[in-house]
Amino acid sequence: xxxxxxxxxxxxxxxxxxxxxxxxxxxxxxxxxxxxxxxxxxxxxxxxxxxxxxxxxxxxxxxxxxxxxxxxxxxxxxxxxxxxxxxxxxxxxxxxxxxxxxxxxxxxxxxxxxxxxxxxxxxxxxxxxxxxxxxxxxxxxxxxxxxxxxxxxxxxxxxxxxxxxxxxxxxxxxxxxxxxxxxxxxxxxxxxxxxxxxxxxxxxxxxxxxxxxxxxxxxxxxxxxxxxxxxxxxxxxxxxxxxxxxxxxxxxxxxxxxxxxxxxxxxxxxxxxxxxxxxxxxxxxxxxxxxxxxxxxxxxxxxxxxxxxxxxxxxxxxxxxxxxxxxxxxxxxxxxxxxxxxxxxxxxxxxxxxxxxxxxxxxxxxxxxxxxxxxxxxxxxxxxxxxxxxxxxxxxxxxxxxxxxxxxxxxxxxxxxxxxxxxxxxxxxxxxxxxxxxxxxxxxxxxxxxxxxxxxxxxxxxxxxxxxxxxxxxxxxxxxxxxxxxxxxxxxxxxxxxxxxxxxxxxxxxxxxxxxxxxxxxxxxxxxxxxxxxxxxxxxxxxxxxxxxxxxxxxxxxxxxxxxxxxxxxxxxxxxxxxxxxxxxxxxxxxxxxxxxxxxxxxxxxxxxxxxxxxxxxxxxxxxxxx
Numbered sequence: 090x091x092x093x094x095x096x097x098x099x100x101x102x103x104x105x106x107x108x109x110x111x112x113x114x115x116x117x118x119x120x121x122x123x124x125x126x127x128x129x130x131x132x133x134x135x136x137x138x139x140x141x142x143x144x145x146x147x148x149x150x151x152x153x154x155x156x157x158x159x160x161x162x163x164x165x166x167x168x169x170x171x172x173x174x175x176x177x178x179x180x181x182x183x184x185x186x187x188x189x190x191x192x193x194x195x196x197x198x199x200x201x202x203x204x205x206x207x208x209x210x211x212x213x214x215x216x217x218x219x220x221x222x223x224x225x226x227x228x229x230x231x232x233x234x235x236x237x238x239x240x241x242x243x244x245x246x247x248x249x250x251x252x253x254x255x256x257x258x259x260x261x262x263x264x265x266x267x268x269x270x271x272x273x274x275x276x277x278x279x280x281x282x283x284x285x286x287x288x289x290x291x292x293x294x295x296x297x298x299x300x301x302x303x304x305x306x307x308x309x310x311x312x313x314x315x316x317x318x319x320x321x322x323x324x325x326x327x328x329x330x331x332x333x334x335x336x337x338x339x340x341x342x343x344x345x346x347x348x349x350x351x352x353x354x355x356x357x358x359x360x361x362x363x364x365x366x367x368x369x370x371x372x373x374x375x376x377x378x379x380x381x382x383x384x385x386x387x388x389x390x391x392x393x394x395x396x397x398x399x400x401x402x403x404x405x406x407x408x409x410x411x412x413x414x415x416x417x418x419x420x421x422x423x424x425x426x427x428x429x430x431x432x433x434x435x436x437x438x439x440x441x442x443x444x445x446x447x448x449x450x451x452x453x454x455x456x457x458x459x460x461x462x463x464x465x466x467x468x469x470x471x472x473x474x475x476x477x478x479x480x481x482x483x484x485x486x487x488x489x490x491x492x493x494x495x496x497x498x499x500x501x502x503x504x505x506x507x508x509x510x511x512x513x514x515x516x517x518x519x520x521x522x523x524x525x526x527x528x529x530x531x532x533x534x535x536x537x538x539x540x541x542x543x544x545x546x547x548x549x550x551x552x553x554x555x556x557x558x559x560x561x562x563x564x565x566x567x568x569x570x571x572x573x574x575x576x577x578x579x580x581x582x583x584x585x586x587x588x589x590x591x592x593x594x595x596x597x598x599x600x601x602x603x604x605x606x607x608x609x610x611x612x613x614x615x616x617x618x619x620x621x622x623x624x625x626x627x628x629x630x631x632x633x634x635x636x637x638x639x640x641x642x643x644x645x646x647x648x649x650x651x652x653x654x655x656x657x658x659x660x661x662x663x664x665x666x667x668x669x670x671x672x673x674x675x676x677x678x679x680x681x682x683x684x685x686x687x688x689x690x691x692x693x694x695x696x697x698x699x700x701x702x703x704x705x706x707x708x709x710x711x712x713x714x715x716x
Contacts, residue, residue, distance in 0.1 A: 164246055168224070169257055171275045171282075176417060178275065178282065181224060185247035185259030185271040188224040190417045192280075192359065195219040198312045198569065201561050211563045219310055221359055221417060226308065226391070232300040233406070235263065235291060242269060243302070266290040280418030281428075284363075291406025297372045299403050301411075303363060305354045305395040306387065312572040314392075316640060317357045320554075321392045323376045324353040324435045327368075332434040335378045345374035345399070352376070354395040355435050358420050358560050358571070362432060366412035369399035421557040422452060439551035446548040452556075459558050466564025469553075469644060473651040476545065481659060483541050488663045491608070546652075553645040566592060570644035587639045593646035594638040600653040601631040607660060 166183040172193070179189035196216045204214050230243030240263070247259035255275040262268055270287040311317040324334040327347040334355075335341040348371050351364035377396045381388035403409045416432070418424060425432035438447040454475065458468035477484075501521060508517035553559060559571040567574035575589035582588045605627045638646050 166246075167249070169249065169252060171255060171257055171273065173255070173275055174278045175280055176275070176282075177218065178273075178417075179224065180257055180259070180273065182247050182249065182259065184228060184230055184243040184245065185261065186229050186243065187227065187273070187415070189226070190221040190361075192219045192221060192418065195359075195419070196561075197310045198561070198572070202312075202568070205568060211561070211568075219359070220308060221310075221361070222305060222307055226306045228302070228304045230302050231269070231286060231401070231411075232302060233269075233288075233291065234295055234298050235267070235406075240269075242271075247271065263291075280424070281362075281414055281416040284413045284415050286411040286413075288403070288406045288409040288411070291409075294404050294406040296404050297370060297400050299401045300373065300398055301369070301401050302398045303352070303354075303396075305361065307354070307356050307359075307392045307395075309390055309392065310359065311357055312569060313640060314389075316572070318380070318392050319357075320437060321356040321378075323378050323395055323397060324355050325376060325397075326350050326353075326431060326434065332431070334435075335376055340379050342377040343375065345369075345371045345376075347371055349374055349399055351430060351432075352397050352399070353432070353435050354397070355420070356392055358557055359418065360416075360420055360435060362414075362416040362430075363397075364414045364416070364430060365401070366414075367402055370402045372400055374399040419557050420555070423456065437551060437555045439548055442544050443548040443551060446544055447552045451545075451548060451552050455552075455556070455558070464564070465558055465562040465570055465644070466567075466647070469564075469570075469648050470651055473648060473655060477652065477655045477659065480542055480545070484656065484659055485663055488660060492664075549648060550645065553648060554642045556644075559642065559644045564644075564647070567643040567647070570647070571642055573640050574643035574646075586636050589639070591639045591643065591646065593643045593650055594635055594641075597638065597646045597650040597653065598631045598634045600650055600657065601634060602628070604653050604657050604660075605631060607657065 164182070166181055168182075168188065169180045171178050171180070175193055177191040177193055178187060179191075180186065181188035194216055196214075196219050200217055201214065205211065228243050230241055233240045233242070242261065245261050247261045249257070250260040250270065251258035255277070257273050259271045260268060261270075267290040268288075269291075270289070272283075272285040272287065274283040274285075276282065307321070309317060320337055322335045322337045322341075324332055325345070326332050327350055330347050333343075333346075335343060349365075349369040351362055352369075353360050353362045375398060377394075379394040379396075381391065381394070401411055403411060416428070420436060422433055422436060425436070438444045438452075451472070455468060455472050458471055459465060463471065504517055504520050508514070508520070554571075556571075560569070562570045564570055566576060573587075573589065573591050574593050576592045577590040579588050579590075608627075638649075
C-alpha cells in the first residue's frame with residue numbers, strides 16, 4: 090500500500106470516530122427512546138388483541154352462518170309406529186308413507202326353522218313377527234301437477250301433525266295456504282287400515298293427471314325362494330270384468346283396460362291390497378313387474394319388483410279427500426273372503442270347474458276338519474278318505490269294466506289275428522264292436538268314471554300349494570307341509586331335481602308305479618303301427634313325478650300318496666271280496682248265447698248304430714276302389 094493510501098484511510102477513520110463521539114445520545118435522549126419503544130410495544134399488543142378479537146368475531150360469524158345453513162337444510166327422516174294385535178306398521182316423514190310392515194302373528198321360515206333346530210316344539214313356538222317389507226323396500230306417493238310442475242310427495246318431507254295410539258297424520262305445507270295431508274287410521278284386531286289423502290288450496294287440477302304410485306319389493310319369507318317367486322305377481326280387479334293379473338313367470342306389464350276397483354301385490358302366502366273408495370280411472374293406469382338380475386344383490390333376499398301407477402279421479406284440489414283402504418295380511422281364504430270384496434280371487438285354485446270344486450267342496454270340507462281341532466296332516470288324511478269313499482261307486486264301475494275287458498281280451502286278440510291287414514280294419518272294428526255289444530262290455534265304460542275323478546285330482550293339485558293352513562305345519566318328518574320335505578340334503582344341486590330328496594314324493598311315485606302295474610293288464614297294445622305304447626308311457630310317468638314334485642308342497646305329495654294308496658287298497662278289496670270275475674264271465678257268456686240264439690240282447694245305442702253304418706259305408710267304398 091503506498092503513502093497516499095495510508096494517509097487517506099487514516100483521515101477517514103478519524104472522521105468516523107469524531108462523528109460517533111459527537112453524535113452519541115445523551116441520557117435524556119436514551120430515556121426518551123426507551124419510553125417510545127415501550128409505547129410502541131403497547132401499541133403492538135393492543136393491535137394483536139384487536140386482531141384476535143376480529144378473528145374470533147369472524148369465527149363466530151362463520152359458525153352462525155353454518156348453523157343457519159343447517160337449519161335451512163331438509164330435516165332428518167323420522168319414523169313412527171302404529172300397531173294393533175295383528176300389525177306393526179312403520180311410517181316415515183319422508184313421503185309421509187308406509188315404510189315397513191310386520192305381521193305379528195307369523196314369522197319367516199328361517200326364524201321358524203331356527204327355533205326347531207333349538208328343540209322348540211312347533212306347537213309352542215311363539216311368533217316373532219314376519220317383516221313383509223322394511224324401509225327402502227316400498228313407497229306410496231302422489232304425483233300432483235301444481236303451478237306448472239309435478240310434485241312427488243315421496244320426495245317431500247312431511248311434518249307430523251297428529252299421532253295417537255291408532256291414528257297418525259302427516260302434513261306438507263306448500264305455501265300460499267296449499268297443503269297435502271296424509272291420514273292413516275288403524276283398526277282394532279284387523280289386517281287393514283284406512284288411508285286418506287286431504288288436498289287443500291291446490292285449485293283446479295287437470296283431469297287424469299293426478300297419479301297414485303305404489304312400488305313394493307317383498308322380502309323372502311318362505312323356505313324356497315324360487316317357489317315363492319313362482320306365484321308372485323300383480324292382480325287387479327274390476328266388478329264387471331273380474332280379476333286380471335300379470336304373468337307369474339318372467340317380466341310383464343299391462344295397461345288398464347277398465348277402471349280399477351282394487352290392486353293386489355301378491356306373493357305366495359302374504360299380500361297387500363289397495364282399494365279406493367272411488368275406482369281408479371282407466372286412463373293412464375298401468376302395472377309392471379320385473380325380476381332381479383342375477384348380479385343384483387337383492388336377487389338373494391327379495392322376490393320381485395312390483396310397480397303400480399294409477400290415475401286418481403280428482404280435479405278439485407281446493408278441498409278434496411282421496412279415501413282408500415289398505416290390507417296387509419295372509420292369503421287365507423276365510424280372511425280374504427270376510428272383506429266381501431272378492432279378495433279371495435287372487436288364490437290360485439284353478440280355473441272354471443277346478444276352481445268350483447275347490448271353493449264349494451274341497452275348501453269347506455278341509456276348513457271344517459281343521460277348525461275342529463284336527464291337525465293339518467290328519468285333516469289331509471281324512472279329506473282323502475272322504476273323497477275316496479264318495480268316489481268308491483265310480484271306482485267300482487271302473488273295476489267292473491276293466492274286469493270285463495280282461496275277460497274279452499283273448500277274443501279280441503283272436504279278432505286282431507283274424508284281420509291283420511290294414512284294409513280289413515273296418516271289418517276288425519265291426520266284429521270287435523259286435524263282441525262288446527253281445528257281452529255287455531264297453532271300452533268306454535271305464536272312461537266316464539275316470540273323467541269324473543280327473544277334475545278332482547287336478548283341482549287338488551291347485552288347492553294344497555295355495556292353502557295357507559299348510560304353512561309351517563309339521564307332520565311326521567315334514568317340518569312344513571307348505572314346502573318340500575327332505576330326508577337327505579345333498580349339499581349341492583342336481584339339475585332338474587334339486588339339492589334334496591323328498592320322501593313323500595318317492596312314496597307317491599312308488600304307489601303310482603304299483604297302481605300302474607296292477608292296471609297294466611287292462612291296457613291294450615296299439616293295433617295300428619306308429620301308435621304310442623300306453624304301457625311304456627304309464628310306467629314313465631311315475632319316474633317323471635320324482636323330478637316334478639321334488640320341490641313342491643309336501644302336503645300335495647302326501648295327499649297324492651295317500652290317495653293312490655287308497656285306490657290300490659280299494660281295487661284289491663273289490664277284486665278279492667266284492668267282484669267275482671267268474672260270475673261276470675258267466676253273465677257275459679250267457680248274454681252272448683242269448684244274442685246268438687235270438688234271445689234278448691243288449692240294445693244298440695244310437696252311437697253304435699251310427700258307427701256301424703259308417704263302417705259299412707267305408708267297407709263299400711274300399712270294395713269299389715278294388716274293382
